[in-house]
Amino acid sequence: MKVRWPLETLELCALRGVAGSMVGSDQLIAAGLDALLAGADSPALRQLAGLTRSEEPDAHDLFDRTVDELGIASTLPLDPKAASWELVRRWCQMIVDRRLAPEVGARLIGVEGPPADDNNHPLLPFAGLLSEFQDWRPDLAVPREVYLAGIIDVARQLLSRSWPPTVQCWPAGLKEDTECT
Secondary structure, eight states, X not given: OOOSSTTHHHHHHHHHHHHTOOOOXXXXXXXXXXXXXXXXXXXXXXXXXXXOGGGGGGHHHHHHHHHHHTTOGGGSOSSHHHHHHHHHHHHHHHHHTTSSOHHXXXXXXXXXXXXXXXXXXXXXXXXXXXHHHHHOOTTSSSOTHHHHHHHHHHHHHHHTSOSSOOSOOOOTTTOTTTOOO
């Protein structure tokens, strides 16, 4: 994942926490170090970025202080479902911008995005394309890259619609009856 601005990794970790995902101390420390090296600064951030393995139990408290000091807390949705959808929106943008590998983004969306609770859920195409990508064999007629391009296309189509999405979007030629236009 390529970071676009100093606070991006911290924001993603904070959103994951609001959405109900468990974010490990090691991930918080790494996010703090990334932000510090990218130019962000605050007293708690410097402490967070410098934690050693034996100090990991302090990471969550320091992360919360960092998020407050840097003004990230005030920008976060309070509702876990809204935070989950915001994560999906950001991952889609990162996929389209080529800052997140499509297969990694599709996996994150599937694991940490809103649960796909019916067969018409707008995020199901990511799961289908990721499954095809993972199950691909050299003897198949479709090149593996088609599925990566499909993930990028689905992300682009979802971002072009109102948010959060309510309609499934499939890449052209894969599911013509449900393709977004």
